[in-house]
Amino acid sequence: MARQGSIATQQPPKLRWGELDEDDGEDLDFLLPPRQVIGPDENGIKKVIEYKFNDDGNKVKITTTTRTRKLANARLSKRAIERRSWPKFGDAVHEDVGARLTMVSTEEILLERPRAPGSKAEEPKAGGDPLAQLGKGGAVLMVCRTCGKKGDHWTSRCPYKDLAAPPEGFIDKPASSEAATTATGASKGTYVPPGLRAGAGAERTGSDMRRRNDENSVRVTNLSEDTREPDLLELFRPFGAVSRVYVAVDQKTGMSRGFGFVNFVNREDAQRAINKLNGYGYDNLILRVEWATPRTN
Amino acid sequence: MRPILMKGHERPLTFLKYNRDGDLLFSCAKDHNPTVWFADNGERLGTYRGHNGAVWCCDVSRDSTMLITGSADQTAKIWNVQTGEQLFSFNFGSPARAVDLSVGDKLAVITTDPFMDLPSAIHVKSIAADPEDQTGDSVLVLKGPQGRINRAVWGPLNKTIISAGEDAVVRIWDSETGKMLKESEKETGHKKTITSLSKSADGSHFLTGSLDKSAKLWDIRTLTLIKTYVTERPVNAVTMSPLLDHVVLGGGQDASAVTTTDHRAGKFEAKFYDKILQEEIGGVKGHFGPINALAFNPDGKSFSSGGEDGYVRLHHFDPDYFNIKI
Numbered sequence: 001m002a003r004q005g006s007i008a009t010q011q012p013p014k015l016r017w018g019e020l021d022e023d024d025g026e027d028l029d030f031l032l033p034p035r036q037v038i039g040p041d042e043n044g045i046k047k048v049i050e051y052k053f054n055d056d057g058n059k060v061k062i063t064t065t066t067r068t069r070k071l072a073n074a075r076l077s078k079r080a081i082e083r084r085s086w087p088k089f090g091d092a093v094h095e096d097v098g099a100r101l102t103m104v105s106t107e108e109i110l111l112e113r114p115r116a117p118g119s120k121a122e123e124p125k126a127g128g129d130p131l132a133q134l135g136k137g138g139a140v141l142m143v144c145r146t147c148g149k150k151g152d153h154w155t156s157r158c159p160y161k162d163l164a165a166p167p168e169g170f171i172d173k174p175a176s177s178e179a180a181t182t183a184t185g186a187s188k189g190t191y192v193p194p195g196l197r198a199g200a201g202a203e204r205t206g207s208d209m210r211r212r213n214d215e216n217s218v219r220v221t222n223l224s225e226d227t228r229e230p231d232l233l234e235l236f237r238p239f240g241a242v243s244r245v246y247v248a249v250d251q252k253t254g255m256s257r258g259f260g261f262v263n264f265v266n267r268e269d270a271q272r273a274i275n276k277l278n279g280y281g282y283d284n285l286i287l288r289v290e291w292a293t294p295r296t297n
Numbered sequence: 298m299r300p301i302l303m304k305g306h307e308r309p310l311t312f313l314k315y316n317r318d319g320d321l322l323f324s325c326a327k328d329h330n331p332t333v334w335f336a337d338n339g340e341r342l343g344t345y346r347g348h349n350g351a352v353w354c355c356d357v358s359r360d361s362t363m364l365i366t367g368s369a370d371q372t373a374k375i376w377n378v379q380t381g382e383q384l385f386s387f388n389f390g391s392p393a394r395a396v397d398l399s400v401g402d403k404l405a406v407i408t409t410d411p412f413m414d415l416p417s418a419i420h421v422k423s424i425a426a427d428p429e430d431q432t433g434d435s436v437l438v439l440k441g442p443q444g445r446i447n448r449a450v451w452g453p454l455n456k457t458i459i460s461a462g463e464d465a466v467v468r469i470w471d472s473e474t475g476k477m478l479k480e481s482e483k484e485t486g487h488k489k490t491i492t493s494l495s496k497s498a499d500g501s502h503f504l505t506g507s508l509d510k511s512a513k514l515w516d517i518r519t520l521t522l523i524k525t526y527v528t529e530r531p532v533n534a535v536t537m538s539p540l541l542d543h544v545v546l547g548g549g550q551d552a553s554a555v556t557t558t559d560h561r562a563g564k565f566e567a568k569f570y571d572k573i574l575q576e577e578i579g580g581v582k583g584h585f586g587p588i589n590a591l592a593f594n595p596d597g598k599s600f601s602s603g604g605e606d607g608y609v610r611l612h613h614f615d616p617d618y619f620n621i622k623i
Contacts, residue, residue, distance in 0.1 A: 076318075076320065077318050077320075079318060079360075079361065080318045080319075080320035083320060083321065083342075083361070083379075084320075084335070086342060086379055088341070088342060088343055089342075089343035089344075089379075089380055089381035090330065090332075090343040090344030090345060090346050090381040091305075091330065091332075091341075091343075091344040091346070092341045092342060092343045092344060093343075095341065101303065101304055101305050101341055102301060102302070102303050102304075102334075102338070102339040102340055102341065103301070103302045103304075104299050104300075104301055104302070105299045105300045105301070105302055105583070105610075106299075107299070107583075108298070108299055109298055109299065109300055109581060109582060109583050109612070110298070110581075110615075111298075111569065111578070111579040111580070111581055111614075111615075111618060111621075112566075112579050112580050112581070112582065113578065113579040114577050114578075114579065114580070
């Protein structure tokens with residue numbers, strides 16, 4: 001490798017007109033001719049011509065000449081290289097050039113992973129809360145609303161649940177126990193779903209946990225087809241802890257159907273997200289963000 | 298990755314084998330011509346003409362000069378790899394199913410199918426250094442297993458022969474005396490026909506694939522079951538990466554059921570599993586029929602699959618394959 005002068009390590013930053021005024025005026029790189037690259041030619045010789053101001057403020061031309069040499073494939077054994085030049089035999093002798101026996105696939109084939117890299121297989125663990133498992137990923141901030149403990153358990157699993165009085169003005173009220181008891185008490189004779197009947201709420205498990213959280217569910221419509229769940233998570237995460245992101249995907253085509261749901265742990269976060277993102281321009285479309293279920297009160 | 302498609306066979310593929318240097322790929326199919334390809338670009342080097350029936354299996358000597366093939370025309374033939382010339386033909390009374398050369402290439406094990414009133418058998422033949430001196434005499438003939446013996450391979454130091462087949466039992470035989478040493482147990486073993494068997498690169502363990510929709514990893518000396526890989530379709534072909542702890546299973550539905558379903562439902566993918574965690578890593582799609590043959594390049598950087606559709610697909614892995622994390 002031959003080399004004259006010194007190589008400029010950093011390139012002049014790309015000029016943006018908006019930044020011109022803020023510059024302190026010393027950086028005049030934009031006055032220099034642009035960087036020139038000649039080659040590489042058949043011998044692998046490449047010339048790079050750059051211009052730069054030196055410390056005295058003079059313009060300097062730097063020419064860097066490099067030669068790239070391809071190394072022979074060292075992995076092949078001598079025998080294998082010999083075999084490369086073996087004459088064809090059998091049916092291959094009569095092979096005409098246009099036979100197209102060997103073709104490179106026009107289709108890009110990927111090693112399709114059964115689930116997203118880094119995620120664990122869903123194991124039906126006894127008593128395992130799916131949200132709690134999500135929490136381990138760091139996406140959800142687990143805060144018990146009964147005892148205020150962080151990252152240890154969910155409100156429904158709070159060991160101090162019975163000790164603490166139900167807080168007043170509980171916004172995210174679960175459709176369970178107390179509410180249901182009063183409901184059944186008030187209107188005898190009307191049908192009450194088994195899940196809402198008195199006593200049914202005591203041993204609620206993970207799936208109900210999820211349902212209750214549906215109340216903090218936000219529907220996002222008018223999504224572009226390219227939007228995937230991680231994109232949505234990225235978009236909504238700044239507003240607060242997100243417990244679930246779902247983008248509806250067409251089973252047949254695998255394309256997004258243009259809408260999705262985001263569940264927040266806290267209702268206030270969800271409200272803020274709605275206020276902020278409804279009408280937000282995302283991927284050249286204007287998002288519509290609203291509560292997934294009409295508010296019931 | 299963009300696989301290389303090789304359409305040299307008119308009929309379904311049956312077996313694939315790389316030579317030790319990994320520059321040649323041998324393919325066997327139900328058409329009568331085993332074929333050799335350059336394993337890097339998929340160019341056809343030649344075909345071995347002379348068989349008169351489906352070719353079920355092949356093996357190549359360590360120095361890549363001699364090829365042995367077993368065929369349904371009731372012969373096993375020895376070929377000159379370079380010229381495609383037939384050097385010798387072992388004649389049997391029934392179709393030859395599996396062939397495997399021993400360490401040192403002095404012996405070959407050949408299995409034959411049950412045919413007419415002949416039972417299936419495992420033959421051990423000695424291979425002469427000079428093809429002129431080659432004889433067709435068997436050193437040893439093992440009989441006993443019922444049904445076809447789909448695979449027979451040599452154990453460590455050529456002291457044992459491992460066989461597996463239609464009776465779903467893996468057996469280890471003494472290659473000197475012909476006595477059966479070990480046999481897989483009913484509880485841990487396969488439930489249906491074992492279709493394929495593949496040794497690890499170091500020969501310490503081997504993998505069997507079966508129509509019972511599972512593949513099992515065994516210790517080659519003690520025949521203890523190490524791992525089981527469960528899948529949702531019959532397994533026709535298995536192979537192990539010599540580089541990473543990956544096993545690859547290929548399969549699909551029976552060929553007779555293929556036309557009745559959509560190809561997406563056929564599950565004609567090569568499925569990658571983590572050898573230790575037994576967890577699925579991913580699948581490589583592409584074939585239009587069940588995968589009948591799989592082989593890993595000895596360098597672990599590419600693998601090929603052969604399908605019922607008559608195609609060999611040669612896959613060179615993308616760099617990110619080597620950093621897959623579970």
